[in-house]
Amino acid sequence: xxxxxxxxxxxxxxxxxxxxxxxxxxxxxxxxxxxxxxxxxxxxxxxxxxxxxxxxxxxxxxxxxxxxxxxxxxxxxxxxxxxxxxxxxxxxxxxxxxxxxxxxxxxxxxxxxxxxxxxxxxxxxxxxxxxxxxxxxxxxxxxxxxxxxxxxxxxxxxxxxxxxxxxxxxxxxxxxxxxxxxxxxxxxxxxxxxxxxxxxxxxxxxxxxxxxxxxxxxxxxxxxxxxxxxxxxxxxxxxxxxxxxxxxxxx
Amino acid sequence: xxxxxxxxxxxxxxxxxxxxxxxxxxxxxxxxxxxxxxxxxxxxxxxxxxxxxxxxxxxxxxxxxxxxxxxxxxxxxxxxxxxxxxxxxxxxxxxxxxxxxxxxxxxxxxxxxxxxxxxxxxxxxxxxxxxxxxxxxxxxxxxxxxxxxxxxxxxxxxxxxxxxxxxxxxxxxxxxxxxxxxxxxxxxxxxxxxxxxxxxxxxxxxxxxxxxxxxxxxxxxxxxxxxxxxxxxxxxxxxxxxxxxxxxxxxxxxxxxxxxxxxxxxxxxxxxxxxxxxxxxxxxxxxxxxxxxxxxxxxxxxxxxxxxxxxxxxxxxxxxxxxxxxxxxxxxxxxxxxxxxxxxxxxxxxxxxxxxxxxxxxxxxxxxxxxxxxxxxxxxxxxxxxxxxxxxxxxxxxxxxxxx
Numbered sequence: 001x002x003x004x005x006x007x008x009x010x011x012x013x014x015x016x017x018x019x020x021x022x023x024x025x026x027x028x029x030x031x032x033x034x035x036x037x038x039x040x041x042x043x044x045x046x047x048x049x050x051x052x053x054x055x056x057x058x059x060x061x062x063x064x065x066x067x068x069x070x071x072x073x074x075x076x077x078x079x080x081x082x083x084x085x086x087x088x089x090x091x092x093x094x095x096x097x098x099x100x101x102x103x104x105x106x107x108x109x110x111x112x113x114x115x116x117x118x119x120x121x122x123x124x125x126x127x128x129x130x131x132x133x134x135x136x137x138x139x140x141x142x143x144x145x146x147x148x149x150x151x152x153x154x155x156x157x158x159x160x161x162x163x164x165x166x167x168x169x170x171x172x173x174x175x176x177x178x179x180x181x182x183x184x185x186x187x188x189x190x191x192x193x194x195x196x197x198x199x200x201x202x203x204x205x206x207x208x209x210x211x212x213x214x215x216x217x218x219x220x221x222x223x224x225x226x227x228x229x230x231x232x233x234x235x236x237x238x239x240x241x242x243x244x245x246x247x248x249x250x251x
Numbered sequence: 252x253x254x255x256x257x258x259x260x261x262x263x264x265x266x267x268x269x270x271x272x273x274x275x276x277x278x279x280x281x282x283x284x285x286x287x288x289x290x291x292x293x294x295x296x297x298x299x300x301x302x303x304x305x306x307x308x309x310x311x312x313x314x315x316x317x318x319x320x321x322x323x324x325x326x327x328x329x330x331x332x333x334x335x336x337x338x339x340x341x342x343x344x345x346x347x348x349x350x351x352x353x354x355x356x357x358x359x360x361x362x363x364x365x366x367x368x369x370x371x372x373x374x375x376x377x378x379x380x381x382x383x384x385x386x387x388x389x390x391x392x393x394x395x396x397x398x399x400x401x402x403x404x405x406x407x408x409x410x411x412x413x414x415x416x417x418x419x420x421x422x423x424x425x426x427x428x429x430x431x432x433x434x435x436x437x438x439x440x441x442x443x444x445x446x447x448x449x450x451x452x453x454x455x456x457x458x459x460x461x462x463x464x465x466x467x468x469x470x471x472x473x474x475x476x477x478x479x480x481x482x483x484x485x486x487x488x489x490x491x492x493x494x495x496x497x498x499x500x501x502x503x504x505x506x507x508x509x510x511x512x513x514x515x516x517x518x519x520x521x522x523x524x525x526x527x528x529x530x531x532x533x534x535x536x537x538x539x540x541x542x543x544x545x546x547x548x549x550x551x552x553x554x555x556x557x558x559x560x561x562x563x564x565x566x567x568x569x570x571x572x573x574x575x576x577x578x579x580x581x582x583x584x585x586x587x588x589x590x591x592x593x594x595x596x597x598x599x600x601x602x603x604x605x606x607x608x609x610x611x612x613x614x615x616x617x618x619x620x621x622x623x624x625x626x627x628x629x630x631x632x633x634x635x636x637x638x639x640x641x642x643x644x645x646x647x648x649x650x651x652x653x654x655x
């Protein structure tokens with residue numbers, strides 16, 4: 001009885017979240033709804049007596065896999081949402097028809113599938129304890145598939161590492177190297193680091209160069225990125241003798 | 252009778268009372284913890300710390316809380332509103348959930364009903380704590396993302412990478428406890444430590460857990476997700492008023508939570524220290540709660556001590572430490588523990604166990620010497636002079652590289 005109450009509350013929530021996952025525009029919202037679907041699945045597992053499976057579902061899928069998903073999605077930015085324009089005309093109706101057809105096929109097939117043997121029942125399966133029973137199955141009957149899957153996962157991880165790997169020609173310079181380089185290169189002017197933007201200037205924005213003690217602007221104080229983008233203001237207008245220092249009458 | 256059987260006889264209202272007690276204890280502990288942290292850090296820095304509000308400044312956190320609640324609640328224009336509000340709620344709700352499986356006392360009488368101060372005793376209790384903690388991180392990550400500005404985003408990114416890495420180390424450090432106690436239920440693990448605490452038997456696991464619990468709770472020296480020197484406030488930069496208070500609450504409840512788990516797994520839980528076992532029956536068994544909270548307080552003091560002593564680690568060093576030191580060490584340790592456990596279960600003689608231990612120690616010494624040699628060699632090789640390339644070209648993949 002409590003199980004069916006749980007089912008009729010959590011089930012619709014899970015389905016709504018699953019549909020919402022397909023329909024929302026922002027990728028992070030999709031990921032969150034998917035995480036919620038996984039948590040509800042864990043609730044169902046626990047309600048049906050598979051305590052270990054339910055908890056591991058949360059630890060592994062919600063805690064690790066979805067977190068990695070989010071990690072990547074967050075790099076996309078808050079305002080990024082999927083483009084919904086059709087690049088190939090008529091793709092959407094075809095895709096929807098195919099998805100419904102495939103879904104119907106799967107439901108009808110799986111709905112009629114049988115296990116090929118009688119189920120033994122939860123009490124017998126959990127006779128030695130839920131964790132112990134699962135461990136016994138994994139390391140006796142299913143030891144080969146289990147090891148094969150773990151080998152597959154390790155291969156996938158190795159593959160990802162190989163793809164992302166690049167060889168350095170020179171070792172990455174350490175903090176010490178950089179410090180030595182600053183002191184041993186020709187001048188000591190930048191040994192203490194470059195000036196920050198806007199120092200002693202009339203504005204402290206990042207695109208305003210710092211002023212040197214003699215009032216001349218220091219273009220080196222602006223980030224390389226801003227300079228490359230052309231976002232840097234013309235530095236001569238910030239030179240002290242160019243700036244209008246006359247104080248106007250206040251109203 | 253085992254804890255699970257005792258708890259199964261609890262009527263509904265006892266469970267409700269226990270739930271309320273967990274909540275009240277956590278909130279009061281948070282207020283006390285903030286006060287204690289400020290006082291202890293102040294003492295370490297040779298200043299008095301908060302001492303005006305109430306006796307010894309005890310009511311300082313309470314007045315700070317009231318002040319926080321009365322502040323204006325801001326939501327940035329660039330924020331994702333739903334998630335911005337949801338994030339502190341996730342943080343503050345999940346942090347309490349871990350306490351459901353922590354046994355705080357032995358058998359006591361609560362309003363005339365014989366029970367133990369533990370809400371539920373499930374066979375995978377410790378995994379449940381890990382699961383709840385991993386959901387709690389969503390709060391931090393989503394707060395960072397939804398704020399819609401750079402510093403919180405960086406804080407959220409750091410936090411997600413950090414927590415995934417340190418949760419692996421934490422999980423691995425727990426495996427040897429499971430192997431030795433033969434159970435993942437918190438009450439069974441406490442019962443298995445009646446003779447020897449696992450902090451002694453499984454000392455390396457204890458050290459790894461203690462390090463990774465600091466990483467898991469984003470505390471100094473691992474507080475890279477907040478890093479006020481670099482990221483303003485990290486993930487909670489844009490938060491104010493009650494939402495910020497919820498994050499603050501979650502942080503301290505989490506500290507108490509991981510400390511309580513460490514107490515349960517490594518310091519014998521609610522049991523008295525060796526030699527003081529007679530105290531466990533005092534006050535009708537309630538004295539065990541005092542032992543439990545004393546151990547939790549000791550862990551909390553460790554947290555504060557670390558914060559007062561160590562500078563914040565650099566992010567890449569921190570990740571390197573997690574993946575290249577903590578995880579391999581814990582894997583090696585699990586291998587050793589499993590081997591010794593299997594041998595002793597199969598009734599191998601004492602000499603056999605000693606030989607295996609000797610081999611393990613020999614391997615550790617060999618690896619250590621090899622590391623030292625490699626370090627020396629690297630130190631002695633002259634560094635190549637660095638020169639800037641004339642123009643920007645991508646590096647050729649297979650050009651002779653001197654380090655991979």
